[in-house]
Amino acid sequence: MLRRSYDALGKFEWGLAALGGGLCLLAILALTVLTVFGRYVLHTDLIPGAFNMIESVLFPVMVFWGLPLAHREATFPRLEILDPWMQGALGKLIAGLVLLIEVCVYAIVAWYCARYAIKSFDTARAVQIGTGTWPAWPVAMMAPVAFGLMLVEAVRLCLRDFRAALGRGA
Amino acid sequence: MTSHEALIFVSAWFAVFLILGQSVAIVLMGAGIAGMFAMMGTRLFDGLLAADIVGAASSYSLSIISLYLLMAQFLLRGRVVEDLFRVGYRLAGKRRFPLGAATIVSGGMLGAVSGSGAATSAALAVMAGPQLQQVGYTKRFAVSLAAVSGSLAAIIPPSLIMIFYGSLTLVPVGHLFIGSMIPGLLCILCYIGCLWVFGETKPGAAPAESEADAELPTSAVAAFIFVVVLMFVIFGGIYGGVFTAGEAGGLGAFTALVGMAALRRIGLRDIFDSLVDSVKVTSMLMIIVIGAQAFGRFLSLSRAPRELLAAVEPLLAQPTVLVALMLLAFFIGGLLLESAAVMVLLIPIILPVLEAAQVDLLWFGVMACFMISLGLLTPPVGLATYAACAAVRHPVGPIFRTTGLFALVAAVVVSLIMVEFPGVVTWLPSQIQ
Amino acid sequence: QNLMISASLPQVHMWVGQSLDPFADKLEERTDLTFTRFYAGELVGVGRGLDALQGGTVDIVSPLLAPYIPGAFPLTDISQLPVYGTDSAQITRAFQKLMDSDVELKDGKTFYEYEIEPKGIVAWGLGASGPYAINTVSKEITSPADFQGLPLRAGAALQTMTLENLGVNPVTMPAAQAYEALSRKTIEGILLSVADWKSYSMTELLKYSIEGVALGHWESYAAISKSAWDGLSEEQQKAMDEVAREVALENAEFIQKQYLEVRAAAEAAGTTFVQASDLPQELQDHIAEASVATWKQWIETMEADGHPARKAAQLWAELVQEEGGELPPGVAEYLAD
Ligand code: NA
Ligand code: NA
Numbered sequence: 050m051l052r053r054s055y056d057a058l059g060k061f062e063w064g065l066a067a068l069g070g071g072l073c074l075l076a077i078l079a080l081t082v083l084t085v086f087g088r089y090v091l092h093t094d095l096i097p098g099a100f101n102m103i104e105s106v107l108f109p110v111m112v113f114w115g116l117p118l119a120h121r122e123a124t125f126p127r128l129e130i131l132d133p134w135m136q137g138a139l140g141k142l143i144a145g146l147v148l149l150i151e152v153c154v155y156a157i158v159a160w161y162c163a164r165y166a167i168k169s170f171d172t173a174r175a176v177q178i179g180t181g182t183w184p185a186w187p188v189a190m191m192a193p194v195a196f197g198l199m200l201v202e203a204v205r206l207c208l209r210d211f212r213a214a215l216g217r218g219a
Numbered sequence: 220m221t222s223h224e225a226l227i228f229v230s231a232w233f234a235v236f237l238i239l240g241q242s243v244a245i246v247l248m249g250a251g252i253a254g255m256f257a258m259m260g261t262r263l264f265d266g267l268l269a270a271d272i273v274g275a276a277s278s279y280s281l282s283i284i285s286l287y288l289l290m291a292q293f294l295l296r297g298r299v300v301e302d303l304f305r306v307g308y309r310l311a312g313k314r315r316f317p318l319g320a321a322t323i324v325s326g327g328m329l330g331a332v333s334g335s336g337a338a339t340s341a342a343l344a345v346m347a348g349p350q351l352q353q354v355g356y357t358k359r360f361a362v363s364l365a366a367v368s369g370s371l372a373a374i375i376p377p378s379l380i381m382i383f384y385g386s387l388t389l390v391p392v393g394h395l396f397i398g399s400m401i402p403g404l405l406c407i408l409c410y411i412g413c414l415w416v417f418g419e420t421k422p423g424a425a426p427a428e429s430e431a432d433a434e435l436p437t438s439a440v441a442a443f444i445f446v447v448v449l450m451f452v453i454f455g456g457i458y459g460g461v462f463t464a465g466e467a468g469g470l471g472a473f474t475a476l477v478g479m480a481a482l483r484r485i486g487l488r489d490i491f492d493s494l495v496d497s498v499k500v501t502s503m504l505m506i507i508v509i510g511a512q513a514f515g516r517f518l519s520l521s522r523a524p525r526e527l528l529a530a531v532e533p534l535l536a537q538p539t540v541l542v543a544l545m546l547l548a549f550f551i552g553g554l555l556l557e558s559a560a561v562m563v564l565l566i567p568i569i570l571p572v573l574e575a576a577q578v579d580l581l582w583f584g585v586m587a588c589f590m591i592s593l594g595l596l597t598p599p600v601g602l603a604t605y606a607a608c609a610a611v612r613h614p615v616g617p618i619f620r621t622t623g624l625f626a627l628v629a630a631v632v633v634s635l636i637m638v639e640f641p642g643v644v645t646w647l648p649s650q651i652q
Numbered sequence: 653q654n655l656m657i658s659a660s661l662p663q664v665h666m667w668v669g670q671s672l673d674p675f676a677d678k679l680e681e682r683t684d685l686t687f688t689r690f691y692a693g694e695l696v697g698v699g700r701g702l703d704a705l706q707g708g709t710v711d712i713v714s715p716l717l718a719p720y721i722p723g724a725f726p727l728t729d730i731s732q733l734p735v736y737g738t739d740s741a742q743i744t745r746a747f748q749k750l751m752d753s754d755v756e757l758k759d760g761k762t763f764y765e766y767e768i769e770p771k772g773i774v775a776w777g778l779g780a781s782g783p784y785a786i787n788t789v790s791k792e793i794t795s796p797a798d799f800q801g802l803p804l805r806a807g808a809a810l811q812t813m814t815l816e817n818l819g820v821n822p823v824t825m826p827a828a829q830a831y832e833a834l835s836r837k838t839i840e841g842i843l844l845s846v847a848d849w850k851s852y853s854m855t856e857l858l859k860y861s862i863e864g865v866a867l868g869h870w871e872s873y874a875a876i877s878k879s880a881w882d883g884l885s886e887e888q889q890k891a892m893d894e895v896a897r898e899v900a901l902e903n904a905e906f907i908q909k910q911y912l913e914v915r916a917a918a919e920a921a922g923t924t925f926v927q928a929s930d931l932p933q934e935l936q937d938h939i940a941e942a943s944v945a946t947w948k949q950w951i952e953t954m955e956a957d958g959h960p961a962r963k964a965a966q967l968w969a970e971l972v973q974e975e976g977g978e979l980p981p982g983v984a985e986y987l988a989d
Contacts (some may be wrong), residue, residue: 109499112505161269180822
């Protein structure tokens with residue numbers, strides 16, 4: 050049951066990064082090319098506010114959607130020099146404690162990001178796009194989603210290490 | 220806690236969790252949060268933490284990273300690395316030193332259309348490694364040379380690390396790209412010199428001195444020409460003032476997409492995979508920026524950058540010493556940390572010093588990017604070296620000896636030239652339209 | 653008593669070096685308050701000042717860049733409405749009067765009660781920027797047709813509205829890229845106050861500028877969180893109120909002086925400054941029409957969102973005229989309806 054919901058979560062994270070993030074990146078590419086095309090061929094600002102859209106919406110959304118998958122696939126760079134010594138029970142215990150700190154970091158960040166997103170919604174915070182404004186909360190909302198998903202993964206890894214340290218499921 | 224106690228506490232936190240293998244981004248974020256908490260309790264979190272995270276991710280200047288990554292992805296999946304090397308192989312023949320040099324040059328050319336080194340190193344290790352061994356180099360040296368050649372992607376513009384520097388200092392990224400062209404060429408020459416001096420051959424290997432017999436497929440030539448065209452689009456566009464570095468990334472990615480698809484080298488699946496990989500790598504880099512943002516807030520709060528400025532006050536009159544010290548800091552940072560992390564960590568601390576000493580930020584940036592990029596080759600964390608070794612399943616230890624040596628020589632030779640003759644960095648950008 | 657004070661701009665900016673610093677210096681001199689100062693966004697970045705005040709991150713934010721927090725200060729945009737013949741000092745005074753005004757705009761609330769109080773802060777207006785002028789690198793504007801499709805870098809949303817009404821093609825781009833874009837003619841001009849040319853190194857670049865018509869003035873706040881304010885003694889509060897007002901007016905004088913310096917340097921470098929009243933009548937009418945359209949458009953959009961923009965605009969128009977400024981022909985008629 051736990052296993053299956055974890056796999057489902059993995060699929061969801063992949064979908065976010067691959068479909069959502071990929072589309073955002075494609076949109077950034079298209080906006081950039083169209084802006085240059087408009088400037089030199091049509092002599093006009095083809096998509097007013099393209100720069101704002103990339104900066105305030107497409108790019109942050111892409112980053113937040115890509116984060117959980119990048120985290121799950123362990124692509125975050127780190128020093129690996131102690132890894133050979135971290136295999137025993139004590140090593141696993143230490144690894145588990147390090148992950149516990151990571152869990153705390155994600156929890157704190159997810160919590161404050163969620164408060165921020167809610168506040169953005171309540172106070173009708175906006176981002177400027179060209180001459181108009183778009184609501185800010187949909188973008189702000191993606192930060193707690195990303196860190197929440199990373200929190201779940203970190204908790205799983207942390208439990209795994211503690212189990213291994215205690216000799217079960219190793 | 221006073222700010223000095225907090226600084227000691229946070230430094231200890233940073234060192235311990237970094238060594239214990241926590242990812243750099245989370246070490247930075249955790250240390251920043253712990254430091255802010257130690258100094259001010261939770262007072263800073265509501266107003267600062269989340270707004271900073273969303274704010275750090277809302278950056279136009281960093282968004283162009285994803286476009287350069289995408290361009291490189293299209294080219295990698297279109298197997299352009301292999302073709303570049305194939306052309307070099309054809310030109311060099313089965314002669315030992317020329318083939319080694321051709322490997323370096325094709326790494327450099329690929330670097331001119333790609334922003335980061337690890338993937339290129341891996342591809343070259345697989346592709347060039349066996350050929351280099353055939354002409355008499357040891358396996359160890361062949362893999363090392365592949366790593367070195369691939370790492371040029373970070374030194375030859377365009378380079379992701381320059382985009383980070385530009386976004387932190389507001390030096391136009393296009394100027395950094397153009398300014399790095401001559402130093403990049405110098406670095407290639409330096410590596411070729413190292414190849415001549417340190418080249419390691421198998422005992423008794425007969426120096427085969429014949430033309431390569433392999434037929435050169437037209438598709439390889441097409442790929443070669445395509446890369447040259449792409450280089451022209453990017454650098455010509457920036458140099459001619461036609462578009463900004465960000466737009467160059469977009470047009471480069473678009474050109475690569477259209478070209479690779481037209482040459483039937485990538486299909487829909489490859490395009491999709493390229494998008495996903497670029498998103499993942501961008502996110503991975505951005506979490507470092509986000510983490511560094513939290514850490515940077517703690518540093519500002521502790522006033523460490525200002526105290527550093529006060530401490531180096533006497534040195535302001537001797538900018539050369541100051542610059543040398545700071546470059547050393549970047550080199551050491553590059554040894555230990557991911558390049559982007561070094562940049563986002565160090566620049567906010569030393570920028571006030573650079574400004575006070577009136578150091579040319581373009582000149583310094585090109586040198587700093589160069590120093591950091593050499594870290595791709597050095598232990599304990601040399602991503603290019605790791606990638607090359609992983610690709611051919613070779614132990615890392617012996618490879619680091621050679622790649623580290625190349626990096627050290629380049630660090631000394633090329634940076635001395637840049638310090639003695641700043642014109643090699645600043646002249647070309649001053650000619651931008 | 654120590655207060656944390658933060659600026660998102662560097663010390664060289666007039667709203668920091670000529671505003672935040674004198675504000676803190678004077679208060680340190682006159683009271684027992686001390687300030688820990690953070691500059692250039694090292695603690696609180698652009699656009700995050702309100703969050704920082706409300707979250708208790710810092711005690712004072714100056715400048716609190718209202719235009720960079722879209723949606724939060726709807727009525728503050730009023731200073732960006734096009735007006736004629738104004739300078740920094742006039743608008744600074746008019747804005748101070750607007751904040752002090754007891755005219756009720758909505759539900760018995762004054763401008764200050766509507767715009768500032770609900771945010772949990774206490775705020776003062778800063779020295780307003782100089783008039784935002786239309787500046788071009790080569791194209792001289794002599795007829796309405798010259799505006800048609802002209803690529804100009806725009807700033808705030810309301811200014812962009814005016815540009816669109818003029819027929820200009822407003823281009824949004826980061827300020828840091830504007831110099832590059834102007835020098836390679838990606839854009840033909842920029843909306844900027846003459847006093848600011850120097851800090852963007854554009855004194856040599858811009859060759860043509862229309863004077864006497866302002867596409868608004870930039871205005872922002874110096875703000876202290878309500879909780880920090882309540883922690884001050886009555887004496888300290890009084891001193892802070894006095895100093896904030898005093899510094900804003902001095903800042904305005906400084907901006908004026910800078911404007912004259914930059915203008916002289918630019919004129920020496922060959923820039924043509926044209927008085928709006930010397931433009932061909934057809935062009936003057938076109939500018940007036942566009943200006944009236946902007947007032948209308950802003951009021952209607954804001955009213956549709958439930959903000960008392962009409963009453964605020966009437967009050968603002970009155971105060972600007974009281975200070976010697978003029979309204980674009982047609983605005984008074986529209987407001988009187
Ligand atoms: Na490169
Ligand atoms: Na390294």
